[in-house]
Amino acid sequence: MDKQELGAFLRSRRERLQPQDVGLPSGPRRRTPGLRREEVAVLAHISTEYYVRLEQGRAASRPSGEVLAGIAGALRLTDAESDHLHTLAGTAPAKTGLLQREVRPSILALLERLPQTAGIVVSAAFEVLAWNDLxxxxxxxxAVLTPDQRNLARKAFLGPSRPAAPMYGISDAAEFRRHVVMQLRSTVARYPTDPTVTGLVADLRDGSPDFARLWEHRDVRSAPVxxxxxxxxxxxxVRVDCDALALPDSDQHLVLYSAPIGSPSADALALLNILGSEARSSAR
Known part of the structure; x- marks a missing residue:
């Protein structure tokens, strides 16, 4: 159980709620944002003393599933936030400790069988592990990049500052950065001893004020793009549909970019395929 992070997460969720959000009267002016600790305890059907100890990282024992469910309900947590709560509390299934970076051969073969769809496989730390030609x-x-350069989180927050350079000119670069932070928050909770994960987050916090600011929000799991x-x-x-397919056994995602047949973007992808083939031929 990560007591300090659990307490900080509970506090961040409590402070975003107002009494009227949970059916309580507003009452007199409050000196601090959000619900009071005793209000959360009442809603969760636990003692105020125990909830205070959880928030302050002083709880002597791991909270039970019933207690966590009560707290999740009191704080109006989403399913993703509730999962994160259980991970921090140590009641979620344990991971091996290190990210899985080997991509299944069947997934690699699938990438090559999708000539009209651009596809990549990314790890839970946004490492691009595999890709197809498109x-x-x-x-x-x-293929010509180092592992650090193939990391989309590093590219999003520590990449070049030229207008179109950081993220391939994508239209939702700011939203993607928020998505990265939320996903990494969950990844760190699942793999707290993986040096690549902890090192990545440390580098991003030190090197990007934007990342550091978003990290302190303690949000998890953004809506899919x-x-x-x-x-x-x-x-x-090139406007594409974006589908991220979870590969649960390896905690990876297969991300596919495709365009409707006959659309200008489909024609653009087809042209990219031709240009890519010509470039590969000239390089031989």
């Missing part, structure tokens, strides 16, 4: 043409040639627009220097604007 993804390399749409985004960049990942259904469409994305790339601005490519060779073919212009």
């Amino acid at each position: 993804a390399a043409a749409l985004m960049e040639d990942f 259904l469409t994305k627009t790339f601005r490519h220097p060779a073919v212009g604007e």
Whole structure:
């Protein structure tokens, strides 16, 4: 159980709620934001003393599933936030300690069978582990990059400051950065001893004020992005459907970018395929 992070997470969720959000009277002016600790305790059907100890990181024992369920209900947590609460409290299934970075051969083969769809496999720490030729043409040639350079979180927050450079000219760069922070918050809770994960977060907090600010919000799991627009220097604007398919056994995601058949963006992807093939042929 990560007592300090558990307490900080509870406090951040409590401070975002107002009495009227949970059916309580507002009462006189409050000196601090959000609900009072005793109000959360009453709503969760636990003692105020115990809840205070949880928030202050002083609880002697791990809270039970029933207690956590009561707290999740009192704080109006989403399913993702409730899962995160259980992870911090040590009641979620334990991971091995290190991220899985090997991609299943069947997934690698699937990437190559999708010539009209750009596809990448990313780890829970936003490492690009595998890609197909169209993804390399749409985004960049990942094969010539170091592992750190293939990390989308590093690219989003520590990449070049030129207007179109940081994230392939995508239209939702700010939203993607928020998504990265929320996902990494969950990843750190699941893999607290993985040096790559903890080192990544430390580098981002030290190197990016924007990341450090978003990190302190302690939000987890953003809404999925259904469409994305790339601005490519060779073919212009490419609007694609974005589908992230979870690979639960390895805690990875297969991210697919596709466009409706016959659309201008589908034509642009087809042109990228041709340009990529020509580039590979000339490189041989």
